[in-house]
Amino acid sequence: MRLGISIVVLSALVAAACAQPTSVAPTPSNPTTDTFTGTLQPQTTNTHNFTVTQGGGELDVTLAATSMPVALGLGVGQPSTAAGCLLLQSLTTQAGSTAQITGTATVSGNFCVAIYDVGNATDPVDYTITVLHR
Numbered sequence: 001m002r003l004g005i006s007i008v009v010l011s012a013l014v015a016a017a018c019a020q021p022t023s024v025a026p027t028p029s030n031p032t033t034d035t036f037t038g039t040l041q042p043q044t045t046n047t048h049n050f051t052v053t054q055g056g057g058e059l060d061v062t063l064a065a066t067s068m069p070v071a072l073g074l075g076v077g078q079p080s081t082a083a084g085c086l087l088l089q090s091l092t093t094q095a096g097s098t099a100q101i102t103g104t105a106t107v108s109g110n111f112c113v114a115i116y117d118v119g120n121a122t123d124p125v126d127y128t129i130t131v132l133h134r
Helices: 001-020
Strands: 032-041 043-052 057-066 072-080 084-093 099-106 111-115 127-131
Touching: 001 084, 032 043, 032 111, 043 072, 043 084, 043 127, 057 072, 057 111, 072 099, 072 127, 084 111, 111 127
Parallel strands: none
Antiparallel strands: 032 127, 043 111, 057 099, 057 127, 072 084, 072 111
16 A cells, blocks of 8 residues: 555656746846936926846836935836837835835836926926845
């Protein structure tokens, strides 16, 4: 009886080892941080492009610093010849040390980050944006 059970278990293990492996996309472990700086004029939008080399990883966008305490629009999306940056996610925020936009870059490719005046800037605003992606 024991021999019969052992043969069944051994057969199952051999069959599993011979089966076609399933493809699982590895999660990137080494983060890349892109830093963008610039000056935003009142009633304008600035965009910056970046590339994600492997999909399935974390994507964090942080408006890290501004030259004055003002709420600005911040978004992430895909580059577009018509729109500059076709935003997939956006919000109004002030600078901070914690990512304001977080998510997953489900595919690799070209992306963009945009900063824009939502009507609060009366003077040019210097800024720093960081984009961390894995």
